[in-house]
Amino acid sequence: MQSLKDRYPDRVTLVDGDINNKQDVVDAAKGCDMIFSAVVDHDDASNNRPTKNIIAAAEANKISRVIETSLLGIYDEVPGKFGKWNRDFCFGGNPEGSAATNADKLLEDSGLDYTTLRLPWLNDRPEVKYSITHRHDTYVGVSGSRQSMDDVVLKIVADPLSL
DSSP, X not given: OHHHHHHOTTTOOOXXXXXXXXXXXXXXXTTOSEEEXXXXXXXXXXXXXXXXXXHHHHHHTTOOEEEEEEETTTTSOOOHHHHHHHHXXXXXXXXXXXXXXXXXXXXXXXXXXXXXXXXXXXXXXXXXXXXXXXXXXXXXXXXXXXXXXXXXXXXXXXXXXXX
16 A cells, blocks of 8 residues: 555555544545445444445545445355355355345445445456456356456546446
């Protein structure tokens, strides 16, 4: 993170805070055009503090655009044996009611303009190669490189409707 701050000192501000602390998130979002959450909300499904705090920060700071990071399978859209394994491993067999699924629903109900990134299992391959699927599409793939995720995030930030 420090290397980004060093490279773009006028565009990057590093903030030490806790995503589970509402005031920390509200304060961190001051002066921002959008919020990008690079963590998956795994908080207890009845709490979803990270997502609720992001929504509160967006509202308090009049930010309409949010990009959240989540898991593949939150819509039970991953087919086949891998889909079953992923569902069992990540959601105890059923994504309904999980913290990650509830986080997506909270954003949907918030009225904010949001994108949910359903990330595949990440790898360290030196490549940019991925497929985009939308909410009601069958999920394509199993894993993707971190470089690929960087690429897609930058494209979404630059032009949310481009993908």
